Amino acid sequence: MxxxxxxxxxxxxxxxxxxxxxxxxxxxxxxxxxxxxxxxxxxxxxxxxxxxxxxxxxxxxxxxxxxxxxxxxxxxxxxxxIAFVPQERALFPKMSVRENLRMGGYTIRNETELKRRIDDVLDRFPILRERASQHAGTMSGGQQQMLAMARTLIVRPKxxxxxxxxxxxxxxxxxxxxxxxxxxxxxxxxxxxxxxxxxxxxxxxxxxxxxxxxxxxxxxxxxxxxxxxxxxxxxxxxxxx
Amino acid sequence: MATGLGVSDVLKARKNYNEGLASTGRRERATWFPLVLLALLVLLPALQITGGHNYTLHLMLYAMMYAAMASSWNILGGYTGYISLGHNVFFCIGGYFSGMLLAYFGVTSLLTAPLAGLAAAVVGFAVGLITLKMRGPTFIISSIALLMVARILFDHWQFVGGSNGVTLPQMDIPAQWAKLPYYYSMMVVCALTVWASYRIKHSKFGLGLRAISQDEVKAESAGIDTRFYKVLAFAISAFFVGMAGAIWGEYITYLRPNIFLIILVAANMVLMCILGGKGTVAGPIVGAVVLIAFNELSVTFFGASEINLLITGLVMVLALKFFPAGIVGTLARKRRLPRVLDWD
Amino acid sequence: MLSSMLQVLILGLALGGVYALMASGLTLIFGVMRIVNLAHPIMIIAGAFVAYWLFRLYGVDPILAMPIAASVLFVIGVALYKLVFEKEAASAKYSEMTVLLTFAVALCADGLLGALFSNTQRVTTPAYATDAFIFGTVFIPKGQAYAGAISLLVIGALLAFLNFTRFGTAIRATTQNRAAAQLMGVNVGRVSLITFGIGIALAGAAGALVSFIFSFFPAKHWEWIAILMSLVVLGGMGKLVGAILGAFLLSVIAAFVGTYFGSTWSTMTFFLALFVILLVKPEGLLGDRQEEA
Structure with missing residues (x-):
């Protein structure tokens, strides 16, 4: 075992x-x-x-x-x-919240599946849905950490x-x-x-x-x-x- | 999985670990070595009593010039970490400054060389005030742009002969001894440069420069006036290159932009420092000797300057990839550096 | 007076397109890999030589030779990356190391091309290179018009590729945050390899166009380094759109300076502009202040 x-x-x-x-x-x-x-x-x-x-x-x-x-x-x-959120959070500052989540699902090639998963994650983090089109670099530290965590969930890691x-x-x-x-x-x-x-x-x-x-x-x-x-x-x- | 370590074990292990990271003490300096070297260089022209060794003297003069220029470049490029690929601009300024005094007033460059160095240093100081605001790659680019600007200016400046340049009067000395004044002058410049390089490395100023090369922001927050330090390093580094240029100009008896302002001259300075060990005192000298010896061989075998350029580039790629710390640096890291080369 | 100014403006814009293409590969490579590729201009000259010999030996039109020059240079770029740059990613002084390596590569390529083809001035001479479109008092040399237009087409294709394809997205993500892209599942090693290839291929493509609008010889690339760097720095290092804007802006200024003060000063415009930008706004038009690691 x-x-x-x-x-x-x-x-x-x-x-x-x-x-x-x-x-x-x-x-x-x-x-x-x-x-x-x-x-x-x-x-x-x-x-x-x-x-x-x-x-x-x-x-x-x-x-x-x-x-x-x-x-x-x-x-x-x-x-x-295995997904990893480093100390500096590794967001794409010039991309919107939604684009960051899309990058989180970079390995998912099926577009409808990707959209569905992004939706799931946004359901779990309502604050991110509100700010879906805001640039990640302009959010507060807490929101950025939230986004970084949310982003890892798109691929449903172990x-x-x-x-x-x-x-x-x-x-x-x-x-x-x-x-x-x-x-x-x-x-x-x-x-x-x-x-x-x-x-x-x-x-x-x-x-x-x-x-x-x-x-x-x-x-x-x-x-x-x-x-x-x-x-x-x-x-x-x-x-x- | 908890191990049986107690508190004291952990503290002891931490102490040992920290001690392991500290470097070992310094050895005695081999002060006799540079003195012997200098004595040999002083005596070398005695060969001319029998005659026929002009080429040897020429080669030694050339090597001393590049040892001086590479050591000088090293003060900015090695200690401070600002890579200049246009440093031959100061070589050119030095050469033209003294050359013009010679051409118009008949004063030999051997006397005016310190003034030429000063002129180069003043220009270096002024240029440094502007370009040293940049860091890393941007500074490197600005140094190439400086070279291009200088080339255009000198090519079109009729007072100094434009792209055709000017021919300088020669000293009236029998051919057998004709090289000696230049040989000894270059030797003085070289010795002075290396001595200055050593003193700077072991001064508070040099410590500041090395702090800048490692982390400029931290150096500044540690109270170092980084701007002044860098600009001063630039000016000093231009000074010795300018002096070398002054002597070289009269020695070869003509001034032309395409002698002083070709990229190969700058490339040589950089490559010598990399080969020998950037940031070490002995490295640039070792690099100069090795590269000039190597160039002698390659010119003998291949001739043509294009092939020489190709080979210089190849050597540089190989050195950067396999010997980034250079000869002196690599030996020091392996603790195999002979005492005579240990000046850091 | 007005029509002569219009004339200069048009010439400046046409050349601006070509400069933009010349700079695009440079800025792309810097964006993804943070490599300041001093060997970029000699690669442009290599591309020009490919077009030159295809034209001289087989009569191939340099515009048709462009894809060939690009392909040849793509292969060279990939090989160069594999041989020289791939292992440097872990180097402590990465940016200094890579810039010295590209300098050394530039020396090699300069020496090699010089030894093979000598440093005589060359130019390809398709019929349109010496012809012009004439509209009343204003004329546009056909060569420059074609070269400018084709450059814009290639740049448009590049932008579309970067913005609308999966691999393009990976390139943009790597540009913004390399480590983050890696953690998202982007194979940044492969992205770097391909991007380097594409960047050098763009140099090759530009070279084919350059071959009939400028006379060229191997040692000319040193002058171009400073010219291209001024465009890239003006736009903000690594910003493709910025580099394109910078290219048009400086090219037009240089055209005016050249017309009214002579061609020597036209080249000087770029160098002086480089100093001024670095002094006044070192992050460039579109750049954000980046911290040096």
């Missing part, structure tokens, strides 16, 4: 620079929200880039449903069912990876964001996210993983991670007390 996504002993770095990931491990089960935490420079974003294929790995394995995906390109990995979705957003918007994630999980999707605000991230997740120095140090139910004294001392600080 394979986990949905298995990352084992991955080493990766940028260019000819030092390795940022030094043997990272990760197991993601279907239908869970898993949150990766760790200090700055721990390799959290790098791990996501390695999974999606933006950064070639130097050694180790990444498997989706048992099949190796660590030599594939990002566009191929998307087709296998896993959605979100790199710091709450970055720079007001607490109320952050709450909305997590509500959406819970909805996604409840509809059978799997969410993997990186959070700088470890406490908020873990409270909203089923499972947590602690990454430091490019290695996986702890992994387990989010509740346990939150209460683990070692994790509290090293990573959660006083805020968790």
């Amino acid at each position: 394979h986990e949905l996504l298995e990352v084992s002993n991955v080493v990766a770095g940028y260019g000819s620079g030092p390795a940022i990931l030094n043997g990272a491990d990760l197991d993601v089960a279907k239908g869970e929200i898993q949150c990766i935490i760790g200090p700055n420079g721990a390799g959290k974003s790098t791990l996501m880039k390695a999974i999606i294929g933006l950064l070639p790995i130097r050694s180790g394995e990444i498997r989706l449903l048992g099949e190796r995906i660590d030599r594939l390109r990002p566009d191929q990995i998307l087709q296998k069912g 896993i959605v990876m979100l790199d710091e979705p709450s970055l720079g957003l007001a607490p109320m918007i952050v709450k909305q964001m997590f509500d959406i994630m819970h909805q996604l999980r409840d509809s059978g999707m799997t969410v993997l996210l990186v959070e700088q605000n470890a406490v908020v991230g873990l409270k909203n997740a089923n499972r947590g993983t602690v990454l430091d120095l490019g290695r996986t140090l702890f992994s387990g139910p989010a509740k346990d991670i939150l209460t683990d004294p070692r994790v509290r001392e090293l990573y959660l600080g006083k805020a968790a007390a």
Whole structure:
């Protein structure tokens, strides 16, 4: 029995620079929200880039449903069912909301099917329907994050990876964001996210993983991670007390 | 999957990791090496006592000129990260400045070369005020445009002879010793340039330039007056190229735009720095020697300047693709750099 | 007076079309790959040589030779990308690296064409190259009229391709945000390869037209680099429509300058314009301020 996504002993770095990931491990089960935490420079974003294929790995394995995906390109990995929203959200600023959603469905060649899916997504995010013809670059940070998440849903991926979705957003918007994630999980999707605000991230997740120095140090139910004294001392600080 | 690591283990691992990233200490400098090199260059013309070595002297003069020009280019292109593909404009300004003084007033360029350098530096400063507002590719384009503008101006400026140029008077020295004044002058220019390059690299100014080349916005927020630093680097870099141009002009006894303002001269400076190692002190010198030796061979075998252009381009592609850090840079990275070349 | 100004305007516009085509490939490649292709003008000259030899050896009309020149240059472009640029995507100093590489490629191509065909002035001479349409006091040389019109047709086709096809959409998306396009399932490596090919093919097509309106020789491309860059920078780097506007604007200005101050200053117009634009509005007419990575 394979986990949905298995990352084992991955080493990766940028260019000819030092390795940022030094043997990272990760197991993601279907239908869970898993949150990766760790200090700055721990390799959290790098791990996501390695999974999606933006950064070639130097050694180790990444498997989706048992099949190796660590030599594939990002566009191929998307087709296998992993979608990724990077920190900077990767929208097309000069395209409208609708065009951005169309780009989200770039791999869907059937035009009627694409239209239907865009409609579905717009139903789920009424705020985006209101702004369907607005340029993405002119929207607020929260709306942009919403659009970025909505866009990944067009291809109905197995896993959605979100790199710091709450970055720079007001607490109320952050709450909305997590509500959406819970909805996604409840509809059978799997969410993997990186959070700088470890406490908020873990409270909203089923499972947590602690990454430091490019290695996986702890992994387990989010509740346990939150209460683990070692994790509290090293990573959660006083805020968790 | 929780591992058995304790808190102290993690802290220790972090410390080790950080120490691993720090670079190792510096070695002693081989100060004797440039002195010996200089002494050999001073003594080399003694060969002429027996005669027949004019071509060797010419080649050494040529190599010293390019070592000076590449080192000078390196101050802007290597340390500061602003690639100029039109730097021969200052070579031209230097050559024409002193050349005109010679043609109209009969003063030898060997005396006026510092003034020619100054003229080039002033122009460089003025041009830099404009073009250094641009970054990256846009700056590179502007440097080519500068070259084109200069070519049109010099081709049509009748006072300096237009595209036909002017012939300069020669010094009255027996052929056996005719090259010596220029040889020694070029040697002084070369030594001065390399010394300046070394001093700049190890100064606060040089540190600022390197900060600019890595991240200009951050350099500025760290309190560096980036605009002044860049423009000054441009002017200094124009200064030495201008001096070299002044001596070269009188040495070859005529001035013509299509000697000074052809792209190959600029390409050579760039290529020498890339070959030797951009941003290192010794790199441009090594690059100049290697490229000139290589050109000698290729001209012997193929002649024709078109083929020479083709080969220069090919060497540049290969160097960029397989040796982007250059000879000195690559050796340093592998920690195999001989001590005599380690001046960074 | 008025009719002579109209005359100059028409000549400027006709040439503007050709300049627009010459610049389109350059700006397309910059848009998708952020490569400032200093070798673009020598590729135009290579295209001109293809048309020249087809005309000289087989009497093929340079306009008919245009698709052939474009195809030949497409292949060259694809090969060049594979050999030289493909692996550079990961390079830390990407824009500096690629611009130096294109400079080196330009040196190679210049030297190669010079060695093969020598640096003598050449021009193809189909019958229409020396003929003109005459309307009262105003005339248009047929060569320039045809070249301008065909350039506009090719540019129109290019715009349609970019805006109404799936691959065109992928190119535009990659231009706007490369990483994002990749995450949407666009194979940006393939997009880059094909776009580079198309860009160089456009240079080849322009070259065939250039072959009968200008005299050309290999070393001429250095002058064209600065000319084309001024058009592209004026329009905003990577903005195709901007480059086209820039081409018409500068071409007309240069035509007037050339008529009233002499042809030397006509060329100078482009260079000085480049400095002025970079000083006053470096992001160009249609460009947005971009942060250098």
